[in-house]
Amino acid sequence: MHPTDPDNFExxxxxxxxxxYRSYFKVATTEEAIALYMWNCEISSCFSTLLSYFEITLRNNxxxxxxxxxxxPHSVFEGKYWWDRIESELGRKTMESVNKIRLKNSVPLKPVPSADEIVSRVSFGFWSSVLGHINAAHATAIFPVIFPHHHLNENTNQxxxxxxxxxxxxxxxxxxxxRNRLAHHEPLWKFGRIMDMSIKxxxxxxxxxxxxxxxxERFLRILNLFDGAMRAMNLTLYNDLLNSSWRNKLNQLLSFRGLERYRTGKYYCINDSVKTPDQLSMEFSGILANNRPVRIADAVGAGVFVPD
Structure with missing residues (x-):
């Protein structure tokens, strides 16, 4: 999007x-700050899609x-699902996520929610809590199923x-x-400190x-964590996401050229002029140096060329 009235957008x-945005990125004009706001929106959109696959894969695994x-996985065992059988291990707060869903369905003639319904509705925090509460005695049986390609599976006793x-x-x-900052529409580039909680x-x-x-650097760190997790959970899906349009766009946005395109305040917008493929070929070096998307069209069709 290209806001046509900067004052109204502000x-x-x-x-x-x-x-x-002005203070963090050291830009002077409203147009430049808006352009970086758009940069953050584009990054948010790409990360939102990638993280949705991460969340779905993790919870299902x-x-x-x-x-x-x-x-x-799809039936009640002795009247209980797996979370009921280890309720005391998961703790009251974690089980509240499940019980809230059950309460919403506790009306006459309405069927008890299935395991799949509960899995799809509990918060992401539920799953991180479950991972942290898996009993060490059962870890060698459960974790290799969750992370079938994890390096610790070479010796599951680890x-x-x-x-x-x-x-x-x-x-x-x-x-x-x-993910929570993304969900609350916070500036993704504003990262807090990371504490090592494994030591006291x-x-x-x-x-x-x-x-x-x-x-x-921190965006790339998140991507690295995402890659490691997806690779450990499902290699085929990991490779598909690695080659996806969302990931390719994100790689470009997080490059120096990608960021600079937005820091200039106007060059992230597609040039209004339309070039033919022959003009693109002849002016290619200049278009790359200009670092601005351009429209391409001929008798066959039209598209947009975005310099990497």
Whole structure:
């Protein structure tokens, strides 16, 4: 999107919100701040799609692993689903997510929600809590189902060690924080500090971001965590996502050229002029140097060329 009235756009999103872009990215004009706002929107859109696949894969793998160990995945075993059988281990707060869904359905003639319904409705926090509460005695049976391609499966007894297990699943808490900021429409480039909670007292692993280079580094860190998790859970889907349009666009947005296209304030917008394929070929070097998307059209069709 290209806001046609910068003053109106600032009025809608609020000046303090755009001021955070001005100060962080050291830009002077409203147009530049808006362009970086658009950059954040584009990144949010790509990450939202990728993380939706991450969440679905994780919750289904956990449900599958727990079901195979404690009961059948689609039926009640001795009157209970797997989360009921380990209710005391999961704790009251975690079970509240399940019980709230059941209460909404506790009306006459309405069927009790199935396992699949509950799985699809509980919050993402439920699954991170389940991972953290898996009994060490059952870890060698459950974790290899959740993460079938994890390197710890070379010796599944490694899953029994509390510190090793905690480090192996620590990615989920960092991704969850990022996901929550995305869900609340917060500026994704504003990263908080990362604490190492595996030791007492906890120490700081990474400080909060303070400039755009820090932000790029932290975005790439999130992508690296995402890649590791998806690769461990499902290799085929991981490779599909790696080659997806969302990932390719995200790679471009997080490159120096991608960011600079937005920092200039206007070059992220497609040029109004339309070029033929021959003109694109002749002017290719200049278009790359200009770092701005251009429209291409001929008798066959039309499209947009975006410089990488």
């Amino acid at each position: 009025y809608v999103v609020a000046k303090p919100r755009l001021d955070s 956990i449900h599958r692993g727990m079901s195979l160990h404690y009961s059948d 899953w029994r060690d509390a510190t090793t297990r905690k480090n192996a699943i620590s990615f989920i808490y960092e991704i969850n924080q990022f 007292p906890a120490i700081m692993k990474m400080p909060e971001s303070s400039n755009f280079l820090d932000s790029i």
